[in-house]
Amino acid sequence: MTEKEEILVIKDLHVRVDDKEILKGVSLTVRRGEIHALMGRNGSGKSTLSYTLMGHPRYKVTAGQIWYKGSDLTALAADERSRSGIYLAFQYPVAIPGVSVSNFLRAAVKSRRGTDVPVKEFRKELRNRMSSLNIKDDFLSRYINDGFSGGEKKRLEILQMELLAPDLAVLDETDSGLDIDALKTVASGINSMTGPDVAILLITHYQRLLNYITPDYVHVMQDGQIVMSGGSELAHQLEARGYDWVAPAPVV
Amino acid sequence: MAEQKTVSTATQVDDPTKRREEPTWMKEARLASWESYLSTQLPGIRDDGWHRTDISGLNLADLRAVDFHSPEASASVSPWVIPALDSLSSHSGVLIQEAGTPAYLKLDSELADKGVVFCDIETALKTHGDKVRRYLGEPADLNDDKFTNLIKSWFNCGLFLFVPPGVEIANPLLSFTSVNYRSSGIADGAVLPRLLVVASEGSRVTLLHSVTAPLSQAVDTALHAGLVDIHIEQAAHVSYLELTEFGPAVYSVTNTRAWLNKDASFTSLTAALGGRLVKGEISTYLNGQGASAEVAGVVLGADNEKYSFNTIEEHNAPDTRSNIHFRTALKDSSTSIYQGIIRVDREAQRTDAYQSNKNLLLGSGAKADSIPKLEILADDVRCSHGATVGPVDQEQVFYLMSRGLTAAEAEELIVLGFFTTVMAKFDHKPAIAWVGSAIASKLIAHDRDSRKQSAGEQK
Ligand SMILES: Nc1ncnc2c1ncn2[C@@H]1O[C@H](COP(=O)(O)OP(=O)(O)OP(=O)(O)O)[C@@H](O)[C@H]1O
Ligand SMILES: [Mg+2]
Numbered sequence: 001m002t003e004k005e006e007i008l009v010i011k012d013l014h015v016r017v018d019d020k021e022i023l024k025g026v027s028l029t030v031r032r033g034e035i036h037a038l039m040g041r042n043g044s045g046k047s048t049l050s051y052t053l054m055g056h057p058r059y060k061v062t063a064g065q066i067w068y069k070g071s072d073l074t075a076l077a078a079d080e081r082s083r084s085g086i087y088l089a090f091q092y093p094v095a096i097p098g099v100s101v102s103n104f105l106r107a108a109v110k111s112r113r114g115t116d117v118p119v120k121e122f123r124k125e126l127r128n129r130m131s132s133l134n135i136k137d138d139f140l141s142r143y144i145n146d147g148f149s150g151g152e153k154k155r156l157e158i159l160q161m162e163l164l165a166p167d168l169a170v171l172d173e174t175d176s177g178l179d180i181d182a183l184k185t186v187a188s189g190i191n192s193m194t195g196p197d198v199a200i201l202l203i204t205h206y207q208r209l210l211n212y213i214t215p216d217y218v219h220v221m222q223d224g225q226i227v228m229s230g231g232s233e234l235a236h237q238l239e240a241r242g243y244d245w246v247a248p249a250p251v252v
Numbered sequence: 253m254a255e256q257k258t259v260s261t262a263t264q265v266d267d268p269t270k271r272r273e274e275p276t277w278m279k280e281a282r283l284a285s286w287e288s289y290l291s292t293q294l295p296g297i298r299d300d301g302w303h304r305t306d307i308s309g310l311n312l313a314d315l316r317a318v319d320f321h322s323p324e325a326s327a328s329v330s331p332w333v334i335p336a337l338d339s340l341s342s343h344s345g346v347l348i349q350e351a352g353t354p355a356y357l358k359l360d361s362e363l364a365d366k367g368v369v370f371c372d373i374e375t376a377l378k379t380h381g382d383k384v385r386r387y388l389g390e391p392a393d394l395n396d397d398k399f400t401n402l403i404k405s406w407f408n409c410g411l412f413l414f415v416p417p418g419v420e421i422a423n424p425l426l427s428f429t430s431v432n433y434r435s436s437g438i439a440d441g442a443v444l445p446r447l448l449v450v451a452s453e454g455s456r457v458t459l460l461h462s463v464t465a466p467l468s469q470a471v472d473t474a475l476h477a478g479l480v481d482i483h484i485e486q487a488a489h490v491s492y493l494e495l496t497e498f499g500p501a502v503y504s505v506t507n508t509r510a511w512l513n514k515d516a517s518f519t520s521l522t523a524a525l526g527g528r529l530v531k532g533e534i535s536t537y538l539n540g541q542g543a544s545a546e547v548a549g550v551v552l553g554a555d556n557e558k559y560s561f562n563t564i565e566e567h568n569a570p571d572t573r574s575n576i577h578f579r580t581a582l583k584d585s586s587t588s589i590y591q592g593i594i595r596v597d598r599e600a601q602r603t604d605a606y607q608s609n610k611n612l613l614l615g616s617g618a619k620a621d622s623i624p625k626l627e628i629l630a631d632d633v634r635c636s637h638g639a640t641v642g643p644v645d646q647e648q649v650f651y652l653m654s655r656g657l658t659a660a661e662a663e664e665l666i667v668l669g670f671f672t673t674v675m676a677k678f679d680h681k682p683a684i685a686w687v688g689s690a691i692a693s694k695l696i697a698h699d700r701d702s703r704k705q706s707a708g709e710q711k
Contacts, residue, residue, distance in 0.1 A: 054654050057646070078653035079662075087654075094651040098669025098676075104652070107665065111656030143669065144651075160655060 004031040005069075007168055007199045008053075013064035015052050022048040024224035025064070030168070033196045037210060037235060038203045040221030041243050046203045047091050049221070050172045053201075054088040055081050068168070083112055087166035089157035091173045091203075095145040101156065102126075102140035105163060112164045129162050134185050150177035158189040169193065170201045175209040187212035207239040222247045268405040274377050277389045284392040285404035292398045299397075304589050304621065305531055305560035310503045312402070315475050318431060318441040320349050320409040322374050323357035330356070332464075333428050339686045340460065344423040345370045349409045350430045351441065363421060369414035370425050373446055376412035383414055387448055387481060399505045403479040407446035410478070415455040415488075424458035424491075424680055431465040431474070447480040451488040451516075458491040458680050465498045474501050476527075480508040484516040486540065491519040493683050495690065498527035500555065505531045514540030514569075521678040522549040523687045524559060525694050535564040538572035538600075548678060549578040550671045552691055553586030553618070554698050562591045563607070567600040567630075576607040577674040581667045583698060585617030591625065592637065598629040607637040612644060612670055614663065664695045 008030040015023035022045050030036055040046055052059045053066065055078035066073040073081065096104070105126065110116050117125075130139065133155050145153050154174050161169055171190065175183055190213055194200065202215060210232065218234040219226045220243070228234070228246050238246070268286050269279035294312070295302040329337070333348055345359035349372060359370045369380055376384050396404065411427055431443045443465065451457055463476060476498065484490050490510070498504055504527045510518045524530045536545045551559050565574040580588045592607045611620035622639035644666055652662035671691055675684045 054650075056650055077659070078650060079656050079658050082654055082656035090651070090654075094645075094647050096648050096651070096666060096669055098672035099665050104655075104665070107657055107661065108652075108655035111658075111661075143673075164655065 004033050004196070006030070006067075007032050007069060008201075009065075009067040011065045011067075013049075013052070013066060014062045015048055016060045016062050017048065017058055021062070022224055023052065026221075026224070026226055028219065028226060030199045030201060032167070032199050034217065035194065035200045035202060035213060035215045037215035037218045037232075038201060038221060039205065039218065039235065039238060044221045045224040046221055047172055048224075050088055050091075050170045050201075050203060053081075053170055054078055054086060079111070082164070083114075085167035087161050087164055087169045089154075089161055089169070089171040089174045091176070093145045093148075093153040093157055095143070095148070097143050097146045099144050100141055101144055104144050105140075105160065108160065109163050125163075129159055132185075133159055133162075133189055134182075135159060151179065151182045154178060154186060155182065158186050162189060162193065165193075167197065168199045168201070170203070172203045173205065175204050175206060183209065184212065207235050210235050220246050275381050275385075277385060278377055281389050281392070282405045285396070285401045286406075288392045288394075288396060289398060289401035289405055292396075292401060294398050301533060301562045301591060302531075302560070303591065303623070305529070305558070307503065307505075307529060307531070310473060310475065310529075312398075312475075314473070315442040317406050317408045318351040318443055320351060320372075320374075321354045323347075323372060324354035327354045327356040330428075330430070332430065336428065336462065336686060337426070339689065340424070340426065340682050342423045343426050344421050345425045346428070347372060347411055347426070348428045348430075349445075351443070359425075363419075366419050367414075367416040368419060368421065369412060371412055373407065373410040373412055373448070376448070380412065380414070383450070384412055384448060387450070387483070388446075399477050400479060400507055403444050403446055403477050403507075406442070407444045407479070409443065410446035411448070411461075413447075413449045413457065413459060415451045415457045417452040417485075418454045419452075420456040421458070424460050424683065427459065427461040429461075429463045431476070442475040442477065445476075445478045447478065449480075449482040449490060449492070451482075451484045451490045453485045454487045455485075456489045458493075458683075460493045460495075460680070460683050462495040462497075464496070465502045473503065473528075476502060476504040476506075478506045480506065482508070482510040482518070484510060484512045484518055486513045487515040488513070489517045489519075491679050493521045493523070493678060493680070493687070495523045495525070495687055496527065496530065497525045497690065497694075498530070500526075500528050500557070502527045503529050503531075506533070508532070508534045509537070510535070510545070511537045511539060512543035512545065512572075515542040516540060517543065518545045518547075519677070519679055520545075520547050521675060521683075521687070522561075523690070524549075524551045524561075525690055526554070527557060529558045529560070531560045533562045533564070535566070536574060537566045537568060538574065539568045540572075541569045542571050543569065544573040545575070546677050547574070547576045548674045550675060550687070550691070551578075551580040551588060552667075552671075552694055553580065553582040553584075553588060554615075554694065555584050555586060557586040559586070559588040560590075561588075562593070564593045565595065565605055565607075567594070567596045567603040567605060567633075569597075569599060570601045570603075572600060573604040574606070575677075576609075577677060578609045579611070579671055579674050580609075580620055581612040581614055581670060582618035582620060584615040584702075586615065587619040589621040589623070590639075591623045593625045593627070594635060594637070596628040596630050596633050596635065600630050601632045603630060603633040603635065605633070605635045609637075609639040610670070611639075611641040612667060613642065614644065614667065660699050664692065664699070667695060668692055
């Protein structure tokens with residue numbers, strides 16, 4: 001079997017936020033078709049990595065490189081990254097009062113596909129995807145994440161991912177705060193996205209999501225670095241033995 | 253061609269009643285206000301409600317009242333109104349007043365049969381003198397400021413809306429006023445509308461009023477000064493929307509006053525989308541027990557535009573309620589000052605009043621001030637207020653950009669959303685969409701201009 005394209009190559013990445021170094025030399029290679037799980041203690045730097053990949057202006061790359069589809073990613077703004085196929089499901093999705101979900105989704109899909117989708121066709125696609133994610137119709141007229149429950153926010157993140165059909169999806173704790181049924185719904189949403197050309201970076205604290213989605217690789221982050229990598233069995237070991245087994249907790 | 257009625261307001265020899273075919277009592281009222289006008293000063297930045305609002309650049313003596321004309325059956329809907337009519341869909345009546353041409357007037361015959369009156373102010377004075385005299389014939393008020401006196405003496409357009417007791421009008425009445433300075437042949441024109449709304453006991457009505465004066469290179473200064481009086485009788489309801497869009501040569505001063513009787517309610521939305529200096533005062537007098545008011549304002553500034561708005565809620569009776577939501581977004585070097593006053597009379601126990609003012613600073617030179625003022629004499633009241641001033645939330649921008657929207661598109665959507673939450677309080681959905689699209693056009697046109705400019709600078 002020929003090796004799939006390396007869609008994401010991170011080399012010795014150092015990142016600062018407000019003058020504090022958070023990532024201290026992360027290296028990671030992800031090929032198309034692969035699912036990577038990223039685990040690690042609270043505050044170890046997982047979300048920092050996901051924001052950096054998406055191009056959040058507050059996260060400054062001070063050293064190292066990020067290559068995406070063979071070219072340097074760091075110069076691109078967040079919108080350019082999105083249009084080139086990167087998607088981030090936020091750990092804490094942002095509320096935007098006054099902006100309806102339907103207007104927002106149309107604008108997002110238009111940006112990604114580069115052309116306006118006919119209203120009727122778009123509505124139909126939306127309805128189908130919403131019903132398989134168990135999202136109520138009245139969602140469309142509500143304001144983005146405004147007053148949404150934790151589970152509703154996560155479902156909206158998955159709905160957007162499906163509509164935007166990314167090549168590289170970073171899911172930052174999309175499983176957190178979900179009840180068992182919602183977890184299954186979200187997991188099947190993620191599974192329906194997987195394929196030979198799509199790469200997924202799954203940030204999670206729990207083995208339970210990995211019961212539904214089997215990662216090809218599991219990485220452990222600690223104090224801004226990836227300190228251990230392995231196959232899907234590593235997640236089970238972490239679940240049983242905790243992070244102290246990998247590395248002692250840093251002194252805060 | 254209609255008879256030339258242009259009169260200069262420049263000197264004392266001017267007579268605002270000249271060549272007007274009006275009842276004597278109206279002429280007397282005009283003259284009395286003209287006397288007051290001549291003896292009052294232009295408001296200065298130390299006067300109540302005029303803080304940091306410098307209008308001294310406006311030379312009233314140079315202005316001339318523009319000519320408006322009575323409706324004619326042969327008049328047709330002006331092309332510039334058609335997009336608005338399309339987006340507002342169903343309506344009960346339309347009045348279009350454009351400087352220099354006959355007005356267009358239409359009212360559903362069914363409503364006319366019920367006794368509803370909807371017409372331009374000139375027609376009202378001719379044919380409904382008995383109904384309007386009570387309001388327009390009152391002696392000059394010593395408290396009237398310079399602009400109110402100017403409007404009361406020289407008003408040259410406007411409308412009268414009367415809804416008889418118990419009549420509920422489902423679809424809105426529409427009023428469009430435009431100043432086409434070129435065709436009116438006047439360099440420095442004054443558009444002085446006077447609007448009078450009387451909603452009798454138990455009636456319901458929605459009035460949408462828009463005034464536009466496009467940018468015109470030929471104009472040095474121009475003035476729009478309007479007086480809007482709304483009388484809401486017992487258990488009646490009035491929804492009133494005012495949309496103004498002016499070019500950079502136009503000063504605008506609007507005074508809107510609503511009087512609410514027992515159990516009356518008032519919903520208003522004021523949208524200010526342009527002008528050199530736009531000053532607005534919206535006063536609500538809650539004079540009857542159980543009266544309630546929902547007052548919203550949206551202001552989008554750009555370039556060097558200046559905005560100054562006051563809201564005054566007077567709670568003069570028990571169990572009255574008011575909700576004020578004023579929102580401003582300022583691009584470039586535009587500035588805004590908002591002053592919100594809540595007065596609660598000794599009698600007005602169990603008043604419930606809320607006032608919120610939020611300001612988004614989009615441009616590096618933009619500035620917004622917010623001055624809340626509470627004067628409370630009753631002891632059993634619920635009164636609160638809040639104000640914020642700040643830039644667009646960068647986390648919101650990032651969230652939208654992470655979905656592929658450009659920085660400019662993201663900002664547009666966020667600003668529109670910022671306004672939408674308060675516009676949603678207005679109870680006529682198509683009107684909200686109509687104002688929303690006017691806001692969006694200004695945002696987009698402005699982005700395009702600034703992009704062109706920065707591209708030009710790079711060359
Ligand atoms: N603006 C900031 N200034 C200073 N420190 C910051 C800032 N933002 C994040 N940090 C710190 O960076 C570290 C990594 O945060 P990050 O959100 O990446 O962790 P995480 O691994 O995603 O944690 P969790 O599992 O709780 O989501 C934390 O110690 C956090 O406090
Ligand atoms: Mg995190």
